[in-house]
Amino acid sequence: MNCEEIKIGLHDFVDELSDDIMKHEIEVHLRTCDKCFNEYKKLKNLFDKLKDLTHTVEPPSGIIQALSSKLLENSIKDDLKEKIASDPGKIKEEQINLEKSILESSGAMRKSILSMTLMATGVSKSLPIRSRLNWSKIILILLPFVLLGVAYIVYDLQKNNSPWKIETAVGRILIDGKENITGTISENESLLSSDNSKAEILIPHVGSIEVNQNSIIILKKAKDGDNRITLEKGSVKIKNVSKEPDFAIDLKNSSIIDRGGELTVSVDEYGNAKVSAKIGFTEINNNSENYFLSEKYVCDIMNGEKPGTPYRSDAPDTLIKEIKNFDYNNGGDNSIDNIISTARKSDMLTLLAIIPRASQTKRKILFQAITNHFPPPANVTRMDILNANKKMLHLWWEEIREQLKSISDRK
């Protein structure tokens, strides 16, 4: 083969598409021909540069926001279509009610609207055809919008699930300072238990709240997807089986959001809180920062402080003590070393939570320690973690959580 043919053949060669004979011939030629070898080097150089190009483009912010409103918009449209398709009788009924309410609301216009309504339903035939067409057209055009509004209000209202039922009560409990007669608690009412009383509240579609002794809770919002209580003191245990797992417990500075599962939250007389996730994960919201708590992990929130480093509920005492040192006694690098050496495989989420607060050198050690048990997922690089990239830390967190879960599921 001459140089010109080799030049063309080189492309298949670098794409690893040439057959063995061709490959051999090119290799032999390259060894002897400087010119072609130079061409080969240039091609390789281009490939190296192209490889470096991957992912250098920064996507504009706002796409995800736009996506989420777009999906919502589409699902509302679908709901409405389904409703119209599945239940024409009900729509008709709503239509009639709607017309009725228009009639009632406008006295002066009453007569003309009445005839227009009749026209639209085809009863009256005595009026001129032109005006009849216009009015019925307008009604037909407006109707979908009004229906949409009504449908949304109905949809939103049916999400209200107040009052909640107080299922069992041991001893004497007070609802809004009064004796519990109705056996229910409504929005903005408080529930108070004493030394020897307890209560269990049933939340429609969601699950239950066990209120332990000496607790005060206030029911702030009772609505599917947005259930909210305030825990003033004492402790509660939440069991949440809802498909829409949004249940929030407000504390003084933080909000605990149950993402489905089981958790307990307690607040002592000094305002120090302890959150313990039993099943499913929990989100802690503090100063618009989110902290995630995996199942079987505990997080202490000192009064007015940021949430502390989470630790496994069965973590050894020495580890918990060292975490306190790190969180509140300026334990620093020394504490980190001790934490790493005492941490077990199941404590890796604790190490992960420390990364953003550790120095660069310690981050490297933490990265290695966690990787020994749980290598980071494919999209997460060492650089991301050393820079404490929030999103990447969270991806890794999810991965470790999944794996820990499957380990304990297997047991």
Added chain:
Amino acid sequence: MTVDNTNYVEYLIEHSKEGRKRSFIDLCEINLRNVYTIAYRLLSNEDEAQKVTLHTFVKSWEKIKEYNSKIPFSIWMKNTAIEYSIIVLNNRDADYTERKRPIKSSSEQEFLESHILSLPKDDRIIIILHDIEGYSYKEIYNFFENLEIDEIKSKLINTREYLINKISV
């Protein structure tokens, strides 16, 4: 069999198939850079890339139940993005002129990237898909209506020669 998807991604896919939007949006966030990058390079236009990205996500949501783990999820989404980008490219008005891009030379990468973005449409699609994204000639052929494999190959060779000349100046 599942390929390449991490446990977490599998978990999100499962939830998305059950109709949970939040999980699906998380999936999109993971793939955002991937999808936007390919759309932006193919289209060489930020606005269109943004539209194609959004469209890709919405369509993926509509057909998520069809996804079957035969290929990694990221590739599945990327294929959709490529299809839509090519549709957009083919439907541009006859008098659409691609914005003249300044050739940036602050870094070698940017220099090369801006040259690629200034390539004619077909040449650009081919080099991006083959040499950057690693698609085979056969797969690229499937994205095109009017180009044979040999034509794709010879276009690619010309483009490579052109870029080599540019970067070795």
